[in-house]
Structures are given as structure tokens and as C-alpha cells.
Amino acid sequence: MAERVEIMLTEEEVDKKIQELGEKISSDYAGKQVHLVCVLKGGSFFMCELAKRITVPVSLDFMSVSSYGGDTKSSGVVKIVKDLDESIAGKDVIVIEDIVDSGRTLSYLLEMLSDRKPNSLRLCTLLDKPERRVVDVKVDYTGFEIPDEFVVGYGLDYDQRYRNLPYIGVVKFD
Numbered sequence: 001m002a003e004r005v006e007i008m009l010t011e012e013e014v015d016k017k018i019q020e021l022g023e024k025i026s027s028d029y030a031g032k033q034v035h036l037v038c039v040l041k042g043g044s045f046f047m048c049e050l051a052k053r054i055t056v057p058v059s060l061d062f063m064s065v066s067s068y069g070g071d072t073k074s075s076g077v078v079k080i081v082k083d084l085d086e087s088i089a090g091k092d093v094i095v096i097e098d099i100v101d102s103g104r105t106l107s108y109l110l111e112m113l114s115d116r117k118p119n120s121l122r123l124c125t126l127l128d129k130p131e132r133r134v135v136d137v138k139v140d141y142t143g144f145e146i147p148d149e150f151v152v153g154y155g156l157d158y159d160q161r162y163r164n165l166p167y168i169g170v171v172k173f174d
């Protein structure tokens with residue numbers, strides 16, 4: 001089966017949106033320091049680009065959870081593969097995700113992080129597929145709401161490939 005990627009959101013559209021999100025976060029957190037928690041690996045490209053556009057002081061940390069195998073369907077299992085290096089107690093935390101799909105990963109993660117007593121906890125996602133939601137999750141900052149299609153690029157993978165695409169695309173099988 002041949003595989004190809006069709007562009008859904010161009011590099012220019014994604015960059016423009018990230019600039020807007022950076023400006024919004026900078027004004028919402030004026031006078032504060034923001035602690036960005038990147039959900040690896042998918043959130044990494046988005047977090048780097050977003051962090052460069054935030055003008056208040058920024059600190060960063062990373063965590064890795066797994067809920068998917070080499071497949072396009074959720075297994076419903078969320079496992080912490082790598083925890084944060086630093087405590088988030090008292091910090092103004094924004095979790096940075098590539099995409100909210102069923103919401104299972106984020107609802108689990110946000111509950112776990114809120115137990116660690118941050119001063120505030122928000123969620124920022126580049127993409128949201130609201131039609132796919134199984135568990136309710138409050139998203140504070142969204143780049144784009146997209147239809148129910150499996151997307152790749154800008155950190156998102158299909159079987160670990162395509163993360164490096166500078167745009168968002170849809171994998172098509174001919």
C-alpha cells in the first residue's frame with residue numbers, strides 16, 4: 001500500500017498561529033514566569049517554536065507518556081515513561097501538547113499534575129479534534145480545531161515517522 005501526505009495546514013499558517021498563541025500567553029502571564037511542560041515526543045516541535053515567541057520569563061521541563069502503539073487507535077492505557085525533572089509546586093504551569101484526541105492522555109496527566117500543587121495549571125495544544133473526545137478536557141489555548149483525520153508533522157508521527165515535517169499533513173493510503 002502506497003503512503004503519501006496531503007497538506008492540511010501549511011508551515012506559514014502554523015507559524016502565524018504559534019506567534020498569536022505566544023502573544024496571548026505573554027499577555028495572560030504578564031509579570032509572571034511561565035513553566036512549560038512538554039509532552040514528548042509530539043509536543044517538542046510546538047513547544048520550541050512557542051517558547052521562542054513568549055516574552056515573559058520561561059522555564060521548561062519534559063515528560064513522556066505512552067497511550068498509543070505503532071497504530072492509529074488509542075489503547076486507552078496511559079503510562080508515564082519519563083517523569084518531570086523538577087517540582088512544579090507553586091509554579092504557573094502550561095502543559096504543551098501536540099494534539100488532544102480522545103482526551104484520555106491529558107485528563108490523566110492534568111489530574112496527576114494538579115496533585116503536585118502548581119500555582120496554576122493550563123493546557124495548550126497545537127491541534128484539537130473535538131469530534132473524537134471521549135473524556136472531557138478543558139483546553140485553555142488551542143491552535144487549530146481539525147476534523148477527525150489522522151495527521152502528521154510538526155511533531156506528530158505515524159509509526160514514528162513524519163515528525164520533522166514543517167507543516168501538518170494527512171496520511172493517505174492509495
Ligand code: IMP
Pocket residue numbers: 042067068074097098099100101102103104105106149150151152156157158
Ligand atoms: P488522546 O489521549 O486520545 O487525546 O491522545 C493524545 C495523543 O495521541 C497525542 O498526544 C498524540 O501523540 C496521539 N495522537 C492522537 N491523534 C493523532 C493524530 O492524528 N496523529 C498523530 N498522533 C495522534
Ligand code: MG
Pocket residue numbers: 039040041042043097098099
Ligand atoms: Mg502526544
